[in-house]
Every structure is written in structure tokens, then in C-alpha cells.
Amino acid sequence: MKKPALIILALLLLVFISIYFIIPQKIKTTSAIQIDASDMNVARFLVNKRAWQKWWPGKFNTQDSSRYTYKNMAFTLHDNTNGSMPALISYGNTKAGSSLTYNSIEEGSCMVYWTVEMQTSLNPIQRVKEYFEIKKLGGELQDILRIFKKFMQADSNVYGFTFGIKKIDYEYMMVTATQTTAYPASDVVYKLIDQLKNEAGKQHLQQVATPMLNVHQTDENAYQVTVALPVNKPFSANNSIKMEKMVLGGNLLQTSVNGGPGNIKNAFRQLKRYQKDHHLISPAMPYELLVTNRSEQPDTSQWHTTLSWPIF
Known part of the structure; x- marks a missing residue:
């Protein structure tokens, strides 16, 4: 009886030692x-x-x-x-x-x-x-x-916005610009847009997309304000209105934002972060698509804007 007990004890001891x-x-x-x-x-x-x-x-x-x-x-x-x-x-x-x-x-x-x-x-x-x-x-x-x-x-967790890629489906744009000493009010922007629409009517052009806006601060009290109107065909430019072409079928990085200039600036910052994080190259300046007619809607909280940035 002692021998089996010793064997069992030896095995248990071996197990314990093995554990260590x-x-x-x-x-x-x-x-x-x-x-x-x-x-x-x-x-x-x-x-x-x-x-x-x-x-x-x-x-x-x-x-x-x-x-x-x-x-x-x-x-x-x-x-x-x-x-x-x-x-x-x-x-x-x-x-x-x-x-x-x-x-x-x-x-x-x-x-x-x-x-x-x-x-x-x-x-x-x-x-x-x-x-x-x-x-x-x-x-x-x-x-x-x-x-x-x-x-x-x-994306909505990291940047606060959802981003997507859209194909450019228009080629020709009527473009005009002005300079202001403060961030442009809606009446300044829509005065430029109306100039483009009036010229489009004279040349029998059709507007094919939402008016576009780019505001670039060049100095402490200086803003370059550029607006564009996508149209259906080439046209004759003049001293104040020029023709620019988009790359038909090219890519646009886009996101949507609700609210006024502060919200839009923040959305542009996040758009830039996304572009940098994903190593996207932009051949042209970003712009706002004015989904809401701001001249008819003074409440900036009701503005809906799509931000677009050509990329490749």
C-alpha cells in the first residue's frame, strides 16, 4: 500500500513542480x-x-x-x-x-x-x-x-461628419469674384449669383447645378469671394465673368453641414483633416454648394450646405 501512495505523491509533486x-x-x-x-x-x-x-x-x-x-x-x-x-x-x-x-x-x-x-x-x-x-x-x-x-x-465618430465621393457631372462654369473687408453677407453673395444668372439668360444657358461659393481670407480684413454657376455649354466670357471647366467624371470629396459660417468653417477643417488622413490630392480649391437660398432664409441655423473638394 505504501508503494502506490508514494507513486501518487511523487506524481502530485511532479505536477506541482511542473506548474512552476x-x-x-x-x-x-x-x-x-x-x-x-x-x-x-x-x-x-x-x-x-x-x-x-x-x-x-x-x-x-x-x-x-x-x-x-x-x-x-x-x-x-x-x-x-x-x-x-x-x-x-x-x-x-x-x-x-x-x-x-x-x-x-x-x-x-x-x-x-x-x-x-x-x-x-x-x-x-x-x-x-x-x-x-x-x-x-x-x-x-x-x-x-x-x-x-x-x-x-x-467617419461621423472621428470627424463629426460623414464623407463620400461623388462624380463631377457638369463641365462648364460661369465664374465671377469680388473682395470684401469682412466675411461676405448673403446679399453680397447673391448679388454676384444674380449677375451670373442674368448673363446666363442673355446667352441662353441652362443652370445645371447649385450655385457654388468659395470664401478665402487673404488678410486680417480681406476676403476673396468667388461664386460660380454650372451651366450646360460653353459661352462667351467678358471682363467680369469668365468661363472655367471642371474635369467631367472627376471625383469630388463631399460632406453636408447644417448651420451658418461657424459650422461651415468647422466642416471645412474636418474635410481637410479627412483629406490629409487619407492622402488625397486636390487639384483645385474647395467650395460650398448653396443648397439653401440664403437670401430667402435669414436664419443661419436653417442653412443646408454641401462642401465639395475636387480630388484624385
Whole structure:
């Protein structure tokens, strides 16, 4: 009876010893995901504590941007260091340190990593338990990263606007311009548009798209105001009205915005960010398509505008 008992005891001892070799003193697991977004945009939402509230799938305290929960886990964010976000993860009686990092792998694409490291117990049974717990935790973190990816790949989340590509379906434009000392009022813009419409009538031209506007600030109190009217065929230019051609079938990067000049300026900034992030080249200046007739609608909150930027 003693011999079998000794064999069993020896096997158990071997198992316990093996645990210390198989399961290291520090358990480490990394969850990773590829995201089609620039590293700058990923950083805005990953290493900024308050920005987590925009994409976090669990609960959070709006008054404390350091604390988040997901299922039965609590996350405490620490101050970011060198482009990483340290986070303490607590679940049950277990605490594990973790760090979120990212790096650009190609143009417009990033890898995001969530690495967890935990000191294991000297108790072999507890060590095995902790090993399986941290592996389960890795799966939960992978789910959170998938949610972060879905958030990051929606333009409306990253830029505040949805962008699209439209083909140019008109070729000829009547163009005129003026200069002002302040941002042009609607009566200034529509006076120019009416000049174009009157000349179009004289030359038997048909307007084929919404009037276009570009306002460029050239100095502190100087604005170059250019308006255009797309028409159906070539025409005779004069001293104040010239003919310009669009690339028929070319691409326009577009987004829509509601509101007045402040909203429009912000939309143009985001359009420029999108263009830069996606490495799009523009051969011409951007412009507004005046969907709302602003001369008939003085309430700027009711203005609807489509921003367009020729690209290739």
C-alpha cells in the first residue's frame, strides 16, 4: 500500500513542480487588432481619458474620466506616457496591470495592442486559476478592441461628419469674384449669383447645378469671394465673368453641414483633416454648394450646405 501512495505523491509533486515551469511567475497576454485609421486619430481616442467616454461599451462616471466598468471588470486609467495608456484592471479579488499601445503599420492603418501582465501566486492551485482567468480576460479585452475598431472606422465618430465621393457631372462654369473687408453677407453673395444668372439668360444657358461659393481670407480684413454657376455649354466670357471647366467624371470629396459660417468653417477643417488622413490630392480649391437660398432664409441655423473638394 505504501508503494502506490508514494507513486501518487511523487506524481502530485511532479505536477506541482511542473506548474512552476509551465506557468511563469508573471503571466502576460496581449490582445491586438488592426484599425483602418491614422495613428493621430487613434491617439485622440486611445490615450485621452475623457475621449474613452465616446466609445466605451460599458459604464463610466462622467465626472471621473479615469474609471470605467465592463461586465464584472473595473478599469482605472492612469496618466498616459509616451503614447500609451496604462490601466489597472480589477475583477473579483484579482488585480492586473495593463497597457494600451498603438503603432502605424502602413498609410492610414494602425495596430492597437492591449497587454496585461500579472504577478502569479506561489500557491500552485491559485497559479493555475490565475492563468485561466487572465486568458479569459484577454478574450474580453479583444471584444472591447473590436468595439473600439468599429467606432474608429465610422467617419461621423472621428470627424463629426460623414464623407463620400461623388462624380463631377457638369463641365462648364460661369465664374465671377469680388473682395470684401469682412466675411461676405448673403446679399453680397447673391448679388454676384444674380449677375451670373442674368448673363446666363442673355446667352441662353441652362443652370445645371447649385450655385457654388468659395470664401478665402487673404488678410486680417480681406476676403476673396468667388461664386460660380454650372451651366450646360460653353459661352462667351467678358471682363467680369469668365468661363472655367471642371474635369467631367472627376471625383469630388463631399460632406453636408447644417448651420451658418461657424459650422461651415468647422466642416471645412474636418474635410481637410479627412483629406490629409487619407492622402488625397486636390487639384483645385474647395467650395460650398448653396443648397439653401440664403437670401430667402435669414436664419443661419436653417442653412443646408454641401462642401465639395475636387480630388484624385
